[in-house]
Amino acid sequence: MHPSSTRRLLRSLLIPILAVFTALVIGAIIMKLAGDDPIAAYKGLFQGAFGSKRGWATTIRKWSPLLLTGLSVAVAFQAGLFNIGASGQFIMGTIFSVWAGINFPEMPIYIHLPLALGLGILGGMLWGAIPGILKVTTGAHEVITTIMLNYVAALFAGWTVYAGGSQGQKPGPLWDPTAKAISRTPPVVESARIPFIFGPPYRVHWGVVLALLAILLMAWLINKTTIGFELRTVGRNFKAAKYAGIRVGWTVILAMMLAGALAGMAGAIETLGVNFKFAPEFSGSVGFEGITVALLGQTNPFGVGLAAFFLASLAAGGAKMQFDSGVSTDIIQVINALMLAFVAAPAIVRWLYRIRKPAEEEEGVPKISWGGG
Amino acid sequence: MTQRTPVLEVKHITKRFPGVVANDDVNLALYEGEILALLGENGAGKSTLMNIIYGLYKPTEGEIYVKGKKVEMHSPRDAIALGIGMVHQHFQLVPVMTVAENIMLGAESVKRGLLDVKKVAREIQELSHRYHLDVDPYAMVEDLPVGVQQRVEIIKALYREAEILILDEPTAVLTPQEIEGLFAIMKRLQEQGKSIIFISHKLKEVLYISDRIVVLRDGRVVGETTPAEATQERLAAMMVGREVILTVDKKPARPGKVVLQVEHLKAHSDLGEPALRGVSFQVREGEILGVAGVQGNGQTELVEVITGLRRAEGGKVFINGEDMTNARPRIITQKGQSSHVPEDRHAYGMVASYPVADNLVLNTYNLPPFAKGISINRPAILEHAERLIDRFDVRTPSPLTPAGSLSGGNQQKMVVAREFSRPIKLLIAAQPTRGIDVGSIEFIHKQIVAKRDEGVAVLLVSAELDEIMALSDRIAVMYKGEILDIVPREEATRESIGLLMMGVKRDERVDEIAF
Ligand SMILES: Nc1ncnc2c1ncn2[C@@H]1O[C@H](COP(=O)(O)OP(=O)(O)OP(=O)(O)O)[C@@H](O)[C@H]1O
Ligand SMILES: [Mg+2]
Numbered sequence: 001m002h003p004s005s006t007r008r009l010l011r012s013l014l015i016p017i018l019a020v021f022t023a024l025v026i027g028a029i030i031m032k033l034a035g036d037d038p039i040a041a042y043k044g045l046f047q048g049a050f051g052s053k054r055g056w057a058t059t060i061r062k063w064s065p066l067l068l069t070g071l072s073v074a075v076a077f078q079a080g081l082f083n084i085g086a087s088g089q090f091i092m093g094t095i096f097s098v099w100a101g102i103n104f105p106e107m108p109i110y111i112h113l114p115l116a117l118g119l120g121i122l123g124g125m126l127w128g129a130i131p132g133i134l135k136v137t138t139g140a141h142e143v144i145t146t147i148m149l150n151y152v153a154a155l156f157a158g159w160t161v162y163a164g165g166s167q168g169q170k171p172g173p174l175w176d177p178t179a180k181a182i183s184r185t186p187p188v189v190e191s192a193r194i195p196f197i198f199g200p201p202y203r204v205h206w207g208v209v210l211a212l213l214a215i216l217l218m219a220w221l222i223n224k225t226t227i228g229f230e231l232r233t234v235g236r237n238f239k240a241a242k243y244a245g246i247r248v249g250w251t252v253i254l255a256m257m258l259a260g261a262l263a264g265m266a267g268a269i270e271t272l273g274v275n276f277k278f279a280p281e282f283s284g285s286v287g288f289e290g291i292t293v294a295l296l297g298q299t300n301p302f303g304v305g306l307a308a309f310f311l312a313s314l315a316a317g318g319a320k321m322q323f324d325s326g327v328s329t330d331i332i333q334v335i336n337a338l339m340l341a342f343v344a345a346p347a348i349v350r351w352l353y354r355i356r357k358p359a360e361e362e363e364g365v366p367k368i369s370w371g372g373g
Numbered sequence: 374m375t376q377r378t379p380v381l382e383v384k385h386i387t388k389r390f391p392g393v394v395a396n397d398d399v400n401l402a403l404y405e406g407e408i409l410a411l412l413g414e415n416g417a418g419k420s421t422l423m424n425i426i427y428g429l430y431k432p433t434e435g436e437i438y439v440k441g442k443k444v445e446m447h448s449p450r451d452a453i454a455l456g457i458g459m460v461h462q463h464f465q466l467v468p469v470m471t472v473a474e475n476i477m478l479g480a481e482s483v484k485r486g487l488l489d490v491k492k493v494a495r496e497i498q499e500l501s502h503r504y505h506l507d508v509d510p511y512a513m514v515e516d517l518p519v520g521v522q523q524r525v526e527i528i529k530a531l532y533r534e535a536e537i538l539i540l541d542e543p544t545a546v547l548t549p550q551e552i553e554g555l556f557a558i559m560k561r562l563q564e565q566g567k568s569i570i571f572i573s574h575k576l577k578e579v580l581y582i583s584d585r586i587v588v589l590r591d592g593r594v595v596g597e598t599t600p601a602e603a604t605q606e607r608l609a610a611m612m613v614g615r616e617v618i619l620t621v622d623k624k625p626a627r628p629g630k631v632v633l634q635v636e637h638l639k640a641h642s643d644l645g646e647p648a649l650r651g652v653s654f655q656v657r658e659g660e661i662l663g664v665a666g667v668q669g670n671g672q673t674e675l676v677e678v679i680t681g682l683r684r685a686e687g688g689k690v691f692i693n694g695e696d697m698t699n700a701r702p703r704i705i706t707q708k709g710q711s712s713h714v715p716e717d718r719h720a721y722g723m724v725a726s727y728p729v730a731d732n733l734v735l736n737t738y739n740l741p742p743f744a745k746g747i748s749i750n751r752p753a754i755l756e757h758a759e760r761l762i763d764r765f766d767v768r769t770p771s772p773l774t775p776a777g778s779l780s781g782g783n784q785q786k787m788v789v790a791r792e793f794s795r796p797i798k799l800l801i802a803a804q805p806t807r808g809i810d811v812g813s814i815e816f817i818h819k820q821i822v823a824k825r826d827e828g829v830a831v832l833l834v835s836a837e838l839d840e841i842m843a844l845s846d847r848i849a850v851m852y853k854g855e856i857l858d859i860v861p862r863e864e865a866t867r868e869s870i871g872l873l874m875m876g877v878k879r880d881e882r883v884d885e886i887a888f
Contacts, residue, residue, distance in 0.1 A: 225747045226739045233735070236724045242682060243713070243721040244736040245703025 012298045018349045019296065019342035020310070027335040031327055040325040045332075048320025049313035057202035058316035059309070061274065064211035065090075066315075067308035068266035069290025071218050072128075072259040074299040076142075078222055079255035080235030085131060085146025086263040087287025088153035089124040093267025095157050096123030098278040099174060101188030101271065112191040117268050124264015125257045127153060132256030136249035142256070150287070158280050161185055174278070184279035194273035207269035212305070214262065219301040221258075231255050263287060292336055295343040311336065378441045380405050380568050381426065381457070381537050386435030388421050388592075390778070392770025395421040396432070397592035403537065408559060408569045410579040412612055413589035414810040415782025416768035419572050420462060422589070423539045426570075427459040428452035439537075458530025459539040462781050462808075463719065464522055468515035472508055473497060476529045493532075500531050504561050518669070520551030527558065538562065539570045542781065544578055545808045548668050548836065556582050574782070574810050576605040588612055613812035623822045626846040629658030632693055632799050632830035633679070639687035640678045648674040650854040651688065656799070661821065661831040662859075663845030665838060667874050671854040672834045673716055676803045679832070680713045681705045682721070693798060706736055709799065712792035716803035716834070722788040725777030729769050730758035732776045733791050765790035766813070782809045786817075793820050800824055803834040818844060838867060852876045 028038035049059045069086040076083035097120030104112055131145040161183045164171030171177070176186035198204040222228040233241040234251045241248050266286065275282050293311055297303030314336070318329035342349050349355070379402035388396040395418045403409050411419050424430045426437065428446035437444050439455045446452050449459070466475050473494045494510035501508055506524045514522060523543060530538055540559075544552045559569055559582060573579055579586060580600045588596045588611045596611045609617035633656040642648035648671045656662045666672055677683035679690055681702040690698045692709040705711055715721040723732045734743050734754050742753040758772035767786045769779055776784060785808050792800070802821065806814045821844055825831050835841050841848060842865070849859045850873035857873050 224749050224751075226744050226749060227747055229731075229738050229749060233724055233727075236726055237720075239720045240722065240724050240735065243680075243702060243715060244738075245701065245706055247701070 012300070012303075014355070015346045015349055016296045016298060016303070016307070016343055018353055019339050019346075022342055022349065022352065023335045023338035026338055027331055030334065031331060036327045037325055038327075041321050041327040041331070044321035044324030044327075045314065045317035047324070048317030050317075051320070054201065055316060055320070057198060057204050059313045060204050060208055062312040062315045063309055064208045064273075065266040065270050065286045066289055066293050066311050067211045067305055068214060068262050068269070069286050070293030070297060070304040070308045071214060071301060072262035072266070073290045073294035074297065074301065074304050075218060075222065075231070075262065076255055076259040077294060077299045078228075078235050079231040079252060080238070081132075081135075081252065081255055081259075082143050083128070083131075083146055083256065083259045083263075084143055084291070085128065085149050085287070086259070086266075086290040087283070087285070088146065088150035089127045089260040089263035090267040090270075090287045091150075091153040091157045091283050092127040092260075093120040093124040093264030094271045094278050094282065095160060095174070095267075096120050096264070097192075097268035097271045098185050098188060101192035102174070102186045102277075105189045105191070107191055109191040112189075113194065113272070116188070116192040116272055117194075117265070120268020120271065121261045121265045124267060125261040127264070128256045128258075128260015129253060132253035135256075136252055154280070154283060157278065157283065158183070161278060161280065176277075182279075185277045188272060188276045192272055193276060194269065203274070205269075205273035207273040210265075210269065214265065215301045215305045218262075222301065227254070263290070289336065292340040292343070296339060377404055379403055379438075380440055382438040382441075383422070383426065384436045384438065386422065386425060386432045386437075388418070388425060388430060389433045390421075390770070392774065394592050396425070396435075399435070399589070399592070399594055401587060401594065403568050403570060405568055406563055406566050407585060408563055408571055408583045410583035410586045411570055411572045411589065412574075412576075412579060412586060412608060414612055414812060415786065415808075416780040417589040417612075417810075418592040419589055420541055420780060423459060423541055423570065423572070426452070427457060427539060453533045453535070456534060456536035457539070458527075458533060458535030458537070460523060460526040460530065460541065460543055462541045462545070464519075464526055466514045466522060466525060468513075470514060471510065472512050472514060472517075472525050472528075473510040475514055475525060476510075476532050496532065497528060500528055504531065504558060504565075506531075506558060518551075519546050520548065520554065523547070523551075523555070524558070531562075535567070537568050537570070541572045542574070542808060543571070544573055544575060549838075550667070552578070574808065574814075576608050576811065579608065580605065590614060609811045612810060615812075617811050617815055619811065619815070621818050621822060621843040623844075624826070626660045626825065628660040628846070629828060631655045631657050633832060634691040635675075635679065635688070636691075637688035638675070638678060638685055638690065640674050640683055640685055642674060648854050649678065649688075652851075652854070652856055653688075654849055654856060654859060656830040656832050658798070658828045658830050659825055660846045661825050661833055661844050663841040663848045664832065664834040664851055665841045665848055665870055665874060666851035668836050670851045672803070672851055674854075675851070676713070676716065676801055676832075676834055679705075680711075680715075680801060702736075707740070710797050711799035711801060712795065712797050714789055714792045714800075714802040714805045716807075718785055718788050723776050723784060726775055728773045729762065729767065729776050729779070729787055730754050730772040732787055733758045733761055733772075735791065737795065761787075761790040761794055764794070766816070782813065785809055786813060789817055789820075793824065797824075797829055800829050800831045801834075802831065804836060805833070806835075806837070806840060838870060841870070842867065850874055 031038040031041055049055050069090060072086045073083050097116045100116035100119045127149060130149060131142045134140040134145050135142050160172040160174040162172035163175055163181050163183045174185045176184055194205045194207045196203060196205050222231065230246045230251050233244060233246055234248050238248050271278060289311060293304055293307045296307035314332050318332050321327055322329050381403040383399060383401050386396050386399040399422060413419050421430065425432050428449045428451050444455060473490050476497060477493050497510040500506065506528055508521055508524050508528065514525065543555060547555060562569060571583060580603065583600060586598050586603060587594060590612060605619060609619065636653050638649050638652040640649040652675060664672055674683060678685045681700055685698050689696060692705065692711060697705055697709055734757065737743060743750055755772055762769060762772060765786050767790060768783050776787060779787065789805060806817055809817065821831060833844055845862050847859055847861055848865050848870060850857045850870060852874065857878055
């Protein structure tokens with residue numbers, strides 16, 4: 001590798017590592033102020049994530065959705081778009097895949113499972129396409145539209161499993177009648193479930209491998225294909241992209257579709273590999289954590305993989321931390337939020353550690369706004 | 374002169390970037406009330422040295438003295454405090470703020486916790502009065518012409534009480550009238566005792582305005598002279614280290630078939646005003662049509678419409694006989710076999726964070742050998758880059774260096790290299806030598822003539838009348854969105870073209886004489 005690109009790689013690692021470190025230190029200070037023992041907490045956290053086979057299994061299981069929503073946000077970033085909508089796209093992936101998963105009981109697994117997964121990806125992709133199309137046709141900013149579509153997706157998903165009301169309100173189309181008043185779908189049939197690599201109690205499924213393959217696929221797509229060249233060019237200088245003959249509008253839509261597909265895949269894998277049904281509480285915050293993952297990974301697919309693994313271990317170790325040290329798992333949310341703040345505003349980190357801004361080299365991270373000139 | 378203490382002195386300044394020594398043991402002194410011109414080839418290290426003096430870069434080695442005292446600078450803030458102001462090659466104004474707000478940025482003008490715009494506006498008016506720097510403090514920066522934006526930059530520096538003013542290629546983007554205005558301002562500043570460092574590639578300007586000339590080459594000071602002792606030829610030779618031929622030598626054109634035909638073209642500017650009001654002309658194989666005109670008379674829009682970057686509201690564009698009106702840029706470049714050196718290289722011509730190699734395939738990345746299907750062939754892109762860097766003498770440490778870190782002129786050479794190096798029938802070149810040193814201008818001019826002799830139709834748009842006169846076979850003059858006249862080169866003189874540029878037609882001139 002050329003010396004200056006090695007330098008840039010090292011420099012790009014510096015901010016995320018310092019951001020994590022700083023967040024952990026501030027987390028420790030907060031615990032100390034609250035009268036807790038941070039050393040015991042972090043020890044518990046580490047042991048919870050890596051201290052046992054069960055811990056490892058949980059970490060790995062939580063890895064895939066973070067990884068995929070992280071990739072979703074990252075690929076949009078490459079095209080200069082801020083995808084806050086991974087959460088809604090995740091939900092749409094869930095709904096599409098659960099619909100396929102609870103129907104067609106007679107289908108063989110080699111058709112049923114790909115169908116359910118594929119529909120989940122499609123659902124996310126379509127949901128991602130909407131803000132892309134709105135941006136290109138009306139100029140509506142994707143941050144606003146994706147946030148609104150998150151609400152729409154969550155409400156729509158809630159309606160599909162609505163248990164019906166006592167005054168004769170109709171239940172939703174995906175509601176499981178055997179669940180009485182509880183809002184949820186029936187279980188996904190066996191032929192649409194992702195097989196386990198390690199069965200219960202570990203419950204590590206092959207979906208994780210799919211997610212890891214997605215890293216390779218995205219790294220190839222972004223760096224080694226003309227499509228990736230177009231995405232990156234649009235993200236960095238859309239006027240130059242136009243000059244270069246790239247269809248800027250189409251590229252924006254494509255980037256959002258890719259982002260949606262990845263988040264939708266995350267939803268499908270969680271549904272078909274972990275939850276085996278949908279209930280509103282499964283939507284979770286994984287779409288938003290995707291933003292932290294993408295920024296921590298500096299929008300590089302491999303970086304995203306590492307960042308997702310780290311966040312997964314925090315999530316996996318939380319229970320043991322709380323049990324061992326009495327520190328509430330809420331502290332993990334605090335640490336996540338701090339990390340997000342530090343990677344999103346690297347100036348803070350630079351100031352803290354007196355790092356001179358690399359004025360001497362152009363920075364590689366794309367600008368977020370499109371059309372600002 | 375050497376008896377006095379310089380207001381600014383740099384000693385043994387060395388600056389290393391990854392892969393390059395931009396400044397190599399540079400010594401330079403600036404005396405009070407002096408206009409010092411800094412000359413040098415693209416990449417010689419002029420901007421780097423200025424950025425060091427302005428506190429933007431830390432020198433690898435060396436010392437800076439202001440009024441005889443050694444100083445340490447960590448940021449432009451320190452430089453400003455020491456009375457140093459700089460107007461950059463690319464302006465640093467916030468377009469959506471007013472002049473007054475821009476000038477206040479970073480400077481403290483706070484009254485009871487509030488920004489005191491009124492007071493600043495009054496001070497700006499005083500300053501603009503004193504130095505004849507005409508500007509409205511309440512005007513929005515984005516609405517101002519470049520020449521006025523530059524004045525704002527100068528006022529910004531004066532507002533911070535700059536005693537030393539650095540102007541990095543201030544004339545590159547100005548019209549001849551604006552340049553005259555700038556020179557008047559510089560003289561006035563000089564009378565008031567300010568000291569100025571002035572960078573330009575235009576030797577005439579340097580000879581006209583400066584008191585002393587220092588020449589840099591490969592990061593080193595290679596000579597010093599004064600306008601009285603120097604000539605353009607001598608300066609060029611000092612810069613480049615060899616004889617430079619400042620005139621273009623070319624055979625008569627042998628025009629063939631029509632390649633580009635434009636009929637009654639109409640288009641609007643960004644502000645929605647009519648910018649082209651029915652423009653028609655043809656360019657044939659093997660000829661250069663030069664488009665002259667004061668900037669802002671529709672030349673920019675004309676090029677943008679022909680190259681597919683702006684919509685034509687009316688009229689037609691034919692390339693090689695095919696209707697290409699409002700076609701996509703890709704169709705125009707690839708099917709129309711054309712290339713385009715854009716006027717604004719930062720906005721359109723390059724992606725600053727991309728490596729030079731990627732910028733060299735910016736509009737051909739999808740073609741073999743650079744791509745097979747959707748898969749990109751990196752080795753082919755690199756090999757292509759190495760070839761062009763060598764042929765067009767683009768000074769870069771490596772093909773993988775981000776284009777944004779090249780010197781301004783080398784960025785332009787990179788764009789020219791890309792556009793001149795593929796088989797084409799039509800070449801559209803807008804300000805192709807803006808910001809380029811004399812040696813490279815000679816080279817690019819030769820390339821343009823060579824393209825013509827190969828049978829390429831060339832449309833050349835330039836604000837430099839010298840360039841138009843030197844290269845064109847026919848000259849079209851644009852005025853207020855129309856082509857006022859197209860004159861064969863043999864019949865054109867600087868004066869006749871100059872009059873056309875002011876909107877005076879040939880037949881009207883007769884009347885004038887009659888009066
Ligand atoms: N930020 C940077 N990072 C890395 N290299 C740089 C940077 N700025 C300049 N250089 C290198 O330093 C050398 C000198 O560049 P500089 O911009 O000072 O040239 P210049 O004399 O101003 O040229 P020009 O006339 O083209 O503006 C060039 O080789 C350039 O590639
Ligand atoms: Mg320069």
